[in-house]
Amino acid sequence: MRIRRRWAIPVLGLVAFSGCTDEIPTSEGGGDIPVDAVSYELHLPFESFGRDFQVFGGFGTQADLPGAVVAHEWQGELEARTLIRFGGLPATVDARPPDGEEDETEASEYVPVSGQVVIRFDPDRVEGGSLFELEGGSTQTDWHRRSASWEMAVDTIGDRRPWPEPGGGPVRPAGVELWDSAEGDSVIFAVDSVTVAEWEDLNRDDRGFLLRSLTEGSRLHIADAQLRVQVRPTIDPDTLIEVSTTERELTFIYSPDPPLSTSAFQIGGAPSRRATFRIVLPETLEGDEELCALVTCPVPINADLLVYAGLELRTRESENPGFQPFDSIAVDIRPALSPDRLPRSPLGPPILADAEVLSPELFQGEPGVVEIPMTRYVRDLFRGENPQTGDPVPSTLAILTEFEPWDLEFGTFQGPGTEGAPSLRLIFTLSDGVRLP
Amino acid sequence: MNESVTRTSALPSRVGRPATLKGMVMALVPLLFLPIGADGQSQLASEGLGLVMEPLDAHARGVGGVGVGLPGWYLQVTDPSASAGLVVPAITGSLQPSAATLTDGREVGHTRFPSIGASYPYGANVFSVHFGGFADQEFRLEDDIVLNLAGEPVEAVDRFESTGSLGQVRVGWSRRVLESVALGFNVGSYVGTVDRIFSRFLDPEAVGPDVEPFITTGRWRASGPIVGGGVAWDPSELIRLSASATWSGDLKLRPSAGGVTEVGRYPIPFEVRAGGTVALLPGLALSASLSHADWSETGDALREDESRGAAWSYGAGVEWSRPTILGRAMPIRLGVRQRDLPFHFDGEPATENMLSAGLGYNLTDPEAFPSARVDFSFERGERSAGPALEEEFWRSTVTVRLTGG
Structure with missing residues (x-):
């Protein structure tokens, strides 16, 4: 026992020393970082990634709204x-x-x-x-x-x-x-x-x-x-x-009861309207001179290279001025789990952590650009599966209000084939990878 | 002299055997949970193959030695013949906390575990196994940059981080071929991994709240043969002379994760060490040693030739072994050493200078079995490479040696 107690002295000393905080020397790279990387932003036009655009209506009724409306020749109609x-x-x-x-x-x-x-x-x-x-x-x-x-x-x-x-x-x-x-x-x-x-x-x-x-x-x-x-x-x-x-x-x-658009995104209204489309992501990236100087173009792209994705929607005035948004609209994006059953396809959970709240001014006068971030969804779409669950990632999306119906009025966005059609903003970072000294 | 080790050999080997093995293992258990060479310690870690480490124990560091020519019998991977006189099983391990003040005044600290070894005598032969550090590659570089994304300036941070460490494992044999001459050989391999991570963080305020970092990684696993040999000669009771040499095949870094395909192959130079100790007075000994390796070929294999070519290391020190506490010897050591570091920093050759002090202490009575001994050294020094690098550091090393039958 005596011997063991004495051995405890250095052992305890070593344990005490081992508690020291380790810090890695960090230096300003000063351009010495041994990795060449380039970040590249592109805006895919809707024709390049969007398919099967449709607007559906009839979700909920105005009776579901907490109040009611009386109007007479509001905005002339x-x-x-x-x-x-x-x-x-x-x-x-x-x-x-x-x-x-x-x-x-x-x-x-x-x-x-x-x-x-x-x-x-x-x-x-x-x-x-x-x-x-x-x-x-x-x-x-x-x-x-x-x-x-x-x-x-x-x-x-x-x-x-x-x-x-x-x-x-x-x-x-x-x-x-x-x-x-x-x-x-x-x-x-x-x-x-x-x-x-x-x-x-x-x-x-x-x-x-x-x-x-x-x-x-x-x-x-x-x-x-x-x-x-x-x-x-x-x-x-x-x-x-x-x-x-x-x-x-x-x-x-x-x-009147405005008709469902075949050329513009209509989001909201009572009963509510949704826009749906399918995303088809490109497999390669046609780079510009700077990018192609670093890597061989066209560049195969994948989830690991994608650092940002946002759907850009451009607002416009409604063809029915009486249905211009009167208050803010909370817009959400959810995947359609059974696209072949649209418009009654069940929807998956929202892609956005918080719905995108759009002010009514965006739909008046000059068109505004609304960007809905969806990086993680697009990354999963590149992978083909949800990394947490392993489930396949639906490629058809529904853009809708956070709750349906949200209000009598609906937001209108430029649709495919028009100037100001939606685009997908993608930012990739490409590099030649880490190397040995 | 490592009195405690040699004297315990006179005791019956059966004394307390079960307790001995259990105690030896228990004493080293805490060490097993410590990081092995996993911590950054210098900006030089970013140059060449990193900051080359020496798997020396506290005794060698205390007298400014390079790892050969110390008196007595002990486990030292750089001195294969030094274990030839160990007549009972022994294990040894070192722990090394240190801190450095970098060129720009920032302070970093780390704890590493530079060596652990075990020996087992069988007849007149002593077999050993040793794990030791080789090169520290822990460092991080950061750059604040401004990118042009679709014509708009976007702030970003680039970060490059290297973690992991290269080590070596060797198994050895040693034997006293004459009363005054011992030989030793060992053979082994480089081990360890190197992880390299590059990350780019775009400013979310400029890009969007959903922006994710870009991360690309690579991991390589080290291998490569090492062969060492050495000789120790005691021409008299007052003198110990030793020399050793280490030959290495190419250090190979093979990709093991992260999607990298590059294979690294780096020639490691033939290294020679020589040293000796002479007793000047009763209880006072002077030790001196040096080493040499030519890193030119290694430099040729690097992406950028950063090697300085021939690298020398030399040092000397004294040990005063008369002091005692509670009746047990507590030798006191002082030393000085200079080491040429094999890789340039910012195009300038780098050198490490240090002063050292140390002491040793038997934790058990000389006649007790098993024997436990602890050595401690403290080094204060600086690393410099022209005007670009001026680091001050302190480094302490604690070595525990346990022997038993």
Whole structure:
């Protein structure tokens, strides 16, 4: 034991020494780095890498949006009307019985006397002035919230029924109200007891409130709506009590319905539009004089040489000015996992870590360039498989909004065959490799 | 003299055998987890085949020696005959922390493990195996550059990094052919790997947030034969003279990873070493030694001829062996040495000068078995190559020697 303890002394000393930090001498190369490398940027035109360009629509409906829109001749063309369907009112109200104490109440049935439809607007999304003339009325035609459009009241599989008149059909008028956006965020329409009674029947498919704007060049975004009803309790008919709905359903119908483009990327809208195309990467790189002086041209290219890839899209104004982006659009790219099943192909996870948020100004006036970085995807595409999973890499991409639908408006980008068609920006670094001294 | 080693031979070989082997192994276990020559130590690592290392122990470094001609019997790869007198199995290992202040004032540090060896006597013959360092190729170069990408300036950083280290492994035989003369031979091979990595980092603000670095790598594995031989002669009890020579075939670097195909083939020069020790007074000994190798052919094989041709190394020192602590000898050593480094730096010949001090200590009583001994040396020196290189460094070496039956 004595010997072993003494041996521990140098051993511990060695262990202590071994804890020293190792640092590699780092020097400025001063041009002495023994590797010749050249970085080379090229912009592949769409014709060189893009195939099977298509635009699809019909993803989601405007009923999925959190609000609704009313517009009248917005940008000279857009008409939009909002349809609201209220939930049920409470079955009873608390009222004082005829012979009860002052603070005694009990549940009582009631009789509607009158009602108000309260429409609240989003003050940040009001366009076309500050004073607006709005008209409301109760719908008289059966309609289906998720499939209703400007022409069709119901448009489901096996059941297609148009409005008697496009745009919501005839209504029982609830009047015309003036709303001054400078004085408040809401407008109120009075509805009679008959209408309220009709709306209380939740089995009726024709119940609903249609709101339209009569002010030319207006576009208003509706944030919420509520039905308030004044009622008389049957046990205390001398008292008026106000009850309100806790649920409501919003949607909107609009016209025109811009056609899907065959020559431009359309991203967004409600129902949403997507653009898809297939990427075919070149196998060799035709270099310029500088590149070919270093390596033999054409240069075989692969994932290891690629350091950056970005899809360049050039914005343009929409052919339908009423559908110009009104707010930012978050654009994403996802691979189509079964391209042969487009447009209903399932999509893979987003290629981008964060969706690319595009401001509405990009789609106004001079075209802007939007570059969507996709280096890792293109590297994997060069390899032919995902290095983490070993799965093959889909070569068909869908460009779409982060959520569908995102908004009524959609972004438009120059398509194939046009000046400003998409291009693929690629940066390669090529070298003669590391060598021995 | 390596008293502890020679004296323990008088003890019965059966004493504590199981504990001895276990203790020897346990004592060296920490060393096995240390990097072997894996650390950068000088800007000279980027020149030629790197900074050529000498697998010397703390005793040799303490007296400014080049690895031959020290008194006693010991394991030293540069002195094949020096193990001829070891009569019990022995293992030895060295650990070498060091630090350097580079030309521009930056400081780097590293720890390496320059040698480990084991010997086993069989009859009058002693067989040995030795691992040792050969060349350190750890360095990194960085350049800030501006590229022209599609007509736009883009900042980038180029980085070249070399890691890994070349070493050697040899198996040897030695024998005392006369009472005063010993011979030794060894044969082995170069071992180790060299990794070279080039990276280019483009400025993400100029290119895009998704830009990836460009990286290209290569790995080579070293091989090549080495044959060494030496003779030790004790003309009297006061004098030890030794000489050794090492012949190497070409050092071959064969690609083993990274997609490189280049094969490196570098002639390594014939190297001779000679030295001796003389006792001046009781307890005071003077040692001196030198070595020579001509690296001209190696330079011819390099992409750029960076060799200086003939490279000499010489040094001398004294050992005062009378001091004791707790009744055990603790020799004190002083030395001075100069070494011509085989490769130029920036076109200038490079030289290493150093002063050294050291001591040794028996960790066990002289009569104890097994025997454990530790030697420590401290070197302070500088490397220079014209105005382009002026490095100051310190280097300490700890050598543990364990013997047992």
